[in-house]
């Protein structure tokens with residue numbers, strides 16, 4: 001059922017809007033906020049499908065509410081309500097991402113049409129996003145820096161072998177991307193790539209997750225179950241965050257790598273598997289070995305080929321390409337015209353003090369696209385950097 005939020009300080013207008021909308025369709029759920037602050041608070045805590053927002057309001061005006069709401073939930077369409085004096089502002093808000101505007105006093109037909117269209121578009125945007133996520137091979141590796149070129153060369157060379165690969169690098173630098181490329185470019189690409197996030201699985205469950213179990217082998221093992229190694233048979237297993245794996249699980253993985261065999265928890269029977277192993281970690285495994293947290297023999301088994309993915313700050317020359325790539329993707333996802341970034345803006349992004357995580361760059365590009373003018377300028381970036 002579509003949920004609509006009206007942010008409007010005049011109680012009389014709120015009442016009229018609510019009455020018209022609720023009477024039009026009884027499945028519409030209409031909620032009200034008296035000012036922008038209250039509206040944003042409600043938006044934070046609830047999922048709305050549409051917002052109607054007045055422009056002139058005390059505490060926080062509608063334009064500011066629009067900017068903040070777009071940052072919080074970019075997919076929710078916002079229709080501005082304009083009074084006599086702020087028609088120009090209303091027109092301008094469309095450039096800031098408003099879906100449409102209506103004038104006070106609201107014209108019944110125009111209001112209902114706008115509400116219908118906005119709700120339809122919301123459904124489309126969300127569906128589109130989901131589809132894109134599903135079908136897009138989200139694994140394009142952007143970059144022409146020396147470091148990225150070197151990584152691409154290694155991938156080309158080793159993808160089609162069964163050599164084990166250990167990928168290291170800080171969080172969010174593209175380790176998972178490298179693993180996907182290795183799989184996609186290998187002769188195993190028709191078989192599955194099975195990912196296991198070793199840090200996310202409690203240590204007492206990791207063995208059963210990786211190797212499976214037989215019914216009754218522990219409380220909760222209600223039936224036989226195959227593990228990830230078996231599921232990945234013929235393909236690749238990607239052991240992400242391997243530096244976080246317990247020592248006892250490491251011993252089991254070592255055996256699987258040495259013998260290409262696994263045994264389900266609670267069973268004596270060995271099962272042969274043909275799996276290529278790719279692992280990744282953001283930890284310094286040499287240090288973990290020195291501290292007794294990681295098995296040296298396992299390290300040597302895993303790190304036949306070592307790929308080090310650099311942090312974003314060590315490959316700043318790729319930032320313009322990445323910004324362009326993300327701007328493309330974001331406009332595609334939002335169904336809007338791609339925004340350009342001025343040369344000066346790109347330069348500032350190149351010099352920005354990043355944490356190194358590429359997700360941060362993507363988020364910043366998305367925010368700038370939503371809040372910036374037709375072309376994102378150096379001023380937009382300076383304003384952003386002050387916050």
Ligand SMILES: Nc1ncnc2c1ncn2[C@@H]1O[C@H](COP(=O)(O)OP(=O)(O)OP(=O)(O)O)[C@@H](O)[C@H]1O
Pocket residue numbers: 138139140141142143169170171172173174175176177178240282325358359
């Ligand atoms: N070279 C690149 N080109 C395009 N996108 C990239 C690139 N590197 C990373 N990304 C994107 O950045 C995000 C983080 O990448 P990824 O998940 O591969 O990093 P990670 O190192 O595995 O992260 P974590 O350590 O958090 O698991 C993803 O959305 C990915 O698509």
